[in-house]
Amino acid sequence: MTTTQHHHAPITTPEVGGIGHNVRRIEDDRFIQGAGNYLDDIVLPRMLHMVLVRSPLAHATINSIDTSAAEALDGVVAVVTGEMLAGYNLAWMPTLSGDTQAVLATDKVRFQGQEVAAVIATDPYVARDGAELVMVDYEPLDAIVNPMQGLEPDAPIIRDDLEDKADNVAYEWEAGDAGATAEAFATADRVVTIETHYPRSHPSPLETCGVVADVSPVTGQATIYMTSQAPHAHRTVFALVAGLPEHNIRIISPDVGGGFGNKVPVYPGYVVATAASLVLGAPVKWVETRTENLISTGFARDYYMKGELAVTAEGKILGLRVDMVSDQGAFYADAQPTKTRAGLFHIVTGSYDYPAAHVTTKGVYTNKAPGGVAYRCSFRVTEASFLIERLVQNAAYELGMDPAEFRKRNFIQPDQFPYHSPTGFVYDSGDYETALDMAMDMIGYEKLRAEQARARAEGRLMGIGIASFTEVVGAGPSGEYDILGLKMFDSAELRVHPTGKAILKLGVKTQGQGHETTFAQIVAEELGIPATDVKVVHGDTDNTPYGLGTYASRSTPTAGAATSMVSRKLRSKAREIAAHLLEASPEDLEWEVGAFHVRGSPESSVTIQEVAFAAYTNHPPGMEAGLEGVHYYDPPNMTYPFGSYIVVVDLDSGTGEWKVRRMVAVDDCGVRINPMIVDGQIHGGLAEGFAMSNMQWITFDEAGNCIGSNFMDYLVPTAWETPRFELGETVTPSPHHPIGAKGVGESATVGSPAAYVNAVIDALAHIGVRNIDMPVLPDRVWQAIRDHAE
Amino acid sequence: MYPRAFDYVAPETKQEVLDILAERGGEVKVLAGGQSLIPMMKLRFASPGTLVDINRLSGLDSIDIQNGHLRVQALARHSDVVRSDVVAAENDAMASAAPWIADPLVRNLGTLCGSVAHHDPEGDWASVMLACDAEVVAESRDGGERVIPIAGFLVDMFTTSLQPTELVTEVRVPRYRRGGGNYQKLERKIGDYATVGVATHLELDDAGSISNAGIALTSVYAHNLKVTDAEQALVGNAPSVELFAEAARIAAAACDPTSDVRGSAEYKRDVVRVFTERGLTASLAAAQG
Amino acid sequence: MEITISVNGTDNTVDVEPRMLLVDVLRTRLGLTGTHIGCDTTSCGVCTVLLDGTPVKSCTLFAVQADGRAVKTVEGLKQNGDLHPIQAAFKEAHGLQCGYCTPAMMLVGSVLIEENPDPSEDDIRWAISGNLCRCTGYINIVKAIRLAAETVAASS
Structure with a gap:
């Protein structure tokens, strides 16, 4: 595996471990010793266990629920139904998209796996026994299993709970300029079209979702341990849903075993457990099974996309038109900014410079699980990147051009930044051709093309696929971005203690990204305090500043910036204290990482640790004591990571199987705080991109039964199938971020699916194959070969 | 859970x-x-x-040669089969299939005999055993030992001719003098059931003609399917590309797969054809090697 | 049923229902929460423990089956108070992110390098193919196991 060298030499020593150092992760010590503290590890005195009863049907009226047999079972403490919750006004709750969602169904079930009742018992095995004894009488209704069905004029109305709802449309949204786009298409030599379904997927972190709700009947204090990527936002939602005073709610998100967007929404189980704890006066634990996780919690994607690219005969793009229908499931529960109903999909214009684009989208209710989370993706950027990268590849084939050359003819050039895209984004910085050239060099592109020509002559199938993606992450500027009205800033609070050790508190929350190390490194960079002397606290709403949480690659762009800014605030104060100690004026002091000295006399200096001690023991008269501050960072713009990926596949024409021979990924996420961690994030994203392109999807039969409800059917690749990745990097700093970082958690999931699929299509392009929907399963490849056989 | x-x-x-x-x-x-x-x-x-x-019984975990058979006892794990020098030396089809059973952790506990007795039509071992003309040995208190040819043992999916009073104590395959075998498995990932599996076994006489042949299919019929017609087409003939193609066509015609998320029936049928050809070719190479 | 299981070298006697899975006994009766649960279908391997030295899925084994046998969990990996080389290697090579699959991966890795002191990349990938990871793309897990093998080789 090749990893090119980091471009900027660190300014701190390895002992300090600031930006650019591969500081080994501080949090690892507990994980490698089995001492992580995940949700299911939490045990409270008198704790009860909850199991949910779920609908086996996708669409049905509930005639009755008989809980008597379950209640009679020894060890069962209570059985909760929607009717009981309605008494507390808790049968329905708001979603993150402003729709409502049933907590426990009262009238109908609208997807297979919907929550119908909850059994609470002294032991989880008994709770499961009790769940089996809850008798629900259903009257089956026809199920709508795809959005096109839902749009038919005589389709049953799924959301008849909504007043005056006369169709199944959840939302309609558009971006760009229809008129300008029509003009572009009118002048085009060719129009290249692709219709493809980005299938329903699921983040399925290895730890499922869960809650331990502990509401004190004495004080009313609700301590809710929860698998949460956004604890502060969740506390606010709980205050709104349950009517509990917000200061009496404490959300604690312990170690989280992967999130990938799955742990952004609030799920019915959380609400039921909390209500049950309130009523029963005892802590209640609920932990999903894997099947529950896959059939009921936040899915992702499920977009039916039609894209058209207007091009000239010379290979210039003139415009892009996209029309989409998204399958929202039974409740519109997407996690995304309020103003942009299809998330940030309008980044679909990609890495290319052209004047016109128009995107229309219609979201449709179906009898499937709700969710629409950004699965390792900044709100639909994955779908967008996939579509444009598939389109440019096909455009190259239609024009008889090399796909790399076609991209280069259309890239936004370095001198065009900040670049105003036709759908309204302002790209901060980029150098796309350099990244593509690096990837082509690493993989030996020309040689591979020559090999491919020979292979075709021999009847052997191999393909080379490229994706040159641009992401938009770091939501976001408060003028444009909010969730349920909460502006998408984020925060950091920093205190340096008398002995020079610091504590940093964040509004964001790691799920494995390494915040306890990376954010400590930002403090190390700014203040010269060794990263290992900085404790990072997060995931506890009582002990951290307010923030919107970790998803959409936003932690570094927002909370990372806040950490820089609060560190700089402390450095300003430290300068005043240092001046006091050195009996000099603050302007005469120079800062070199970790110490101030008097300009011209380097021997006259104080370290940051000495300054910290003085802040509590000898601070200047008239100054507030202490070395502490908080910063709420409202980003001026989004950040725009990019990269070029190239995949080589070999294809077995007998079985349709394809194997990745090589996968080269050149990423540019701006300045890399901890290159080792950045590489790890990219590895993970490339693997998930491979999964989606190759095997991982959720589908449904005609009755709305979920196919993909466990890990035997919902396929997560093992080490054996997962390709071996080769990484390269370029560094184009973000001009508006305090340390030039852009965010990287999702680049590889966003960029890589198109690269894999393009490689398979490339292997078959010479026989005329232009599309195979994801996942590119062996039988689909086999069928495509059949369909294009001479 | x-x-x-x-x-x-x-x-x-x-x-x-x-x-x-x-x-x-x-x-x-x-x-x-x-x-x-x-x-x-x-x-x-x-x-x-x-x-x-039955895990506390002793003396029931051997893989060895007994009376002209390669014997796998009831508590021999899949991983024991993978590691067995006896299997490697004696039976190519078994050696070829063993690493592709389930995943490494499941292989450490799961047993070949249990897999055969379970008779999941997506199970790999039953096809291998059908191709190799295995026998199942069962014991009961009142009936003593009963030796059941594999074709008579596997009745239908999840159904065998084992009596409720009987315990499977071993599965055994006849030794062969000059032969080879193979198992082709299309799986979507490690740990997956076969989308299509094909077990093949060939024995050659001194002249190099096929004296015995076994072909059995996984996941493409209501139960693991021994394709007797294809086997008979091979026996008595000199191996050739054309002959294997003919056997493969017969096997593809004999199976009856269902369309599902793993692929259409038409696709699976064609993979049976492809795998039978590949499997026979590999079996022949092993026999001649 | 009363059973006695040796866990990480210490005998533990517990009274359990036969239906209780080993993973639940380890986690809820013995408080050893380093062994995790990730699926319901014997597919993910995050519950892996060593049963008499062999890696098995503790979610697919009743605790009563382990009566009288020896179980090793991540909590028992340390040797004389020091990190096992596989633990040190996972940190050094960034072989973990969320940490949820890590105990299982380390246990499998520790057995592999005992049986095969010089494993190739294929050997390692094959050995861990019963264990899912959702974060790392396996690249650094493979590196970590390889590094642990090298560490052991260098010290012996």
Whole structure:
């Protein structure tokens, strides 16, 4: 595996471990010793266990629920139904998209796996026994299993709970300029079209979702341990849903075993457990099974996309038109900014410079699980990147051009930044051709093309696929971005203690990204305090500043910036204290990482640790004591990571199987705080991109039964199938971020699916194959070969 | 995730096991590796009243040569088959299939005999055994030992001719003088059931003609399917590309796959053809090697 | 049923229902929460423990089956108070992110390098193919196991 060298030499020593150092992760010590503290590890005195009863049907009226047999079972403490919750006004709750969602169904079930009742018992095995004894009488209704069905004029109305709802449309949204786009298409030599379904997927972190709700009947204090990527936002939602005073709610998100967007929404189980704890006066634990996780919690994607690219005969793009229908499931529960109903999909214009684009989208209710989370993706950027990268590849084939050359003819050039895209984004910085050239060099592109020509002559199938993606992450500027009205800033609070050790508190929350190390490194960079002397606290709403949480690659762009800014605030104060100690004026002091000295006399200096001690023991008269501050960072713009990926596949024409021979990924996420961690994030994203392109999807039969409800059917690749990745990097700093970082958690999931699929299509392009929907399963490849056989 | 309650016994001797089976056979499930049974119990698809755990029996975990057969006893794990020098030396089809059973962790507990007795039509071992003309040895308290040819043992999906009072003690395959075998498996990932599996076995006479042939299919019929017509087409002939193609066509015609998320029936049928050709070619190479 | 399981070298006697899975006994009766649960279908391997030295899925084994046998969990990996080389290697090579699959991966890795002191990349990938990871793309897990093998080789 090749990893090119980091471009900027660190300014701190390895002992300090600031930006650019591969500081080994501080949090690892507990994980490698089995001492992580995940949700299911939490045990409270008198704790009860909850199991949910779920609908086996996708669409049905509930005639009755008989809980008597379950209640009679020894060890069962209570059985909760929607009717009981309605008494507390808790049968329905708001979603993150402003729709409502049933907590426990009262009238109908609208997807297979919907929550119908909850059994609470002294032991989880008994709770499961009790769940089996809850008798629900259903009257089956026809199920709508795809959005096109839902749009038919005589389709049953799924959301008849909504007043005056006369169709199944959840939302309609558009971006760009229809008129300008029509003009572009009118002048085009060719129009290249692709219709493809980005299938329903699921983040399925290895730890499922869960809650331990502990509401004190004495004080009313609700301590809710929860698998949460956004604890502060969740506390606010709980205050709104349950009517509990917000200061009496404490959300604690312990170690989280992967999130990938799955742990952004609030799920019915959380609400039921909390209500049950309130009523029963005892802590209640609920932990999903894997099947529950896959059939009921936040899915992702499920977009039916039609894209058209207007091009000239010379290979210039003139415009892009996209029309989409998204399958929202039974409740519109997407996690995304309020103003942009299809998330940030309008980044679909990609890495290319052209004047016109128009995107229309219609979201449709179906009898499937709700969710629409950004699965390792900044709100639909994955779908967008996939579509444009598939389109440019096909455009190259239609024009008889090399796909790399076609991209280069259309890239936004370095001198065009900040670049105003036709759908309204302002790209901060980029150098796309350099990244593509690096990837082509690493993989030996020309040689591979020559090999491919020979292979075709021999009847052997191999393909080379490229994706040159641009992401938009770091939501976001408060003028444009909010969730349920909460502006998408984020925060950091920093205190340096008398002995020079610091504590940093964040509004964001790691799920494995390494915040306890990376954010400590930002403090190390700014203040010269060794990263290992900085404790990072997060995931506890009582002990951290307010923030919107970790998803959409936003932690570094927002909370990372806040950490820089609060560190700089402390450095300003430290300068005043240092001046006091050195009996000099603050302007005469120079800062070199970790110490101030008097300009011209380097021997006259104080370290940051000495300054910290003085802040509590000898601070200047008239100054507030202490070395502490908080910063709420409202980003001026989004950040725009990019990269070029190239995949080589070999294809077995007998079985349709394809194997990745090589996968080269050149990423540019701006300045890399901890290159080792950045590489790890990219590895993970490339693997998930491979999964989606190759095997991982959720589908449904005609009755709305979920196919993909466990890990035997919902396929997560093992080490054996997962390709071996080769990484390269370029560094184009973000001009508006305090340390030039852009965010990287999702680049590889966003960029890589198109690269894999393009490689398979490339292997078959010479026989005329232009599309195979994801996942590119062996039988689909086999069928495509059949369909294009001479 | 949580099975229903059951009674559990773990006898130390085979006689005790046979006694329990004789007395309460119908409500008892034998627990060997448990890697198919326990997952079904966790999902509450299976709820035996009593589990008889045979893992405490001694002398029942050998893989060895006995009376002209390669014998795999009831407590030999898949991983034992993978590691067995005897298997590597004696039977190519088994050696070829063993690494592709389930995943490494499941292989450490699951057993070949249990897999055959479970008779999941997506199970790999039953096809290998059909191709190799294996025999199942079962014992009961009142009936003593019974040797059942594999084709008679596998009745239908999840159904065998094993009596409730009987315990499978071993599965054995005849030794061969000059031959080779193979197992082709299309799986979507490690741990997956076969989308299509094809077991092949060839024996050659001194002239190099095919004296015995076995072909059996996984996941493309209601049960593991031995394709006798294809086998007969091979026997007595000199191996050739054309002959293998003909056998492959017969195998493809004989199977009856269903269309599902793993692929269309037409696709699976064609993969049977492709795999039968590949498997026979590999078997021949092994026989001649 | 009363059973006695040796866990990480210490005998533990517990009274359990036969239906209780080993993973639940380890986690809820013995408080050893380093062994995790990730699926219901014997597919993910995050519950892996060593049973008499062999890696098995503790979610697909009743605790009563382990009566009288020896179980090793991540909590028992340390040797004389020091990190096992596989633990040190996972940190050094960034072989973990969320940490949820890590105990299982380390246990499998520790057995592999005992049986095969010089494993190739294929050997390692094959050995861990019963264990899912959702974060790392396996690249650094493979590196970590390889590094642990090298560490052991260098020290012996």
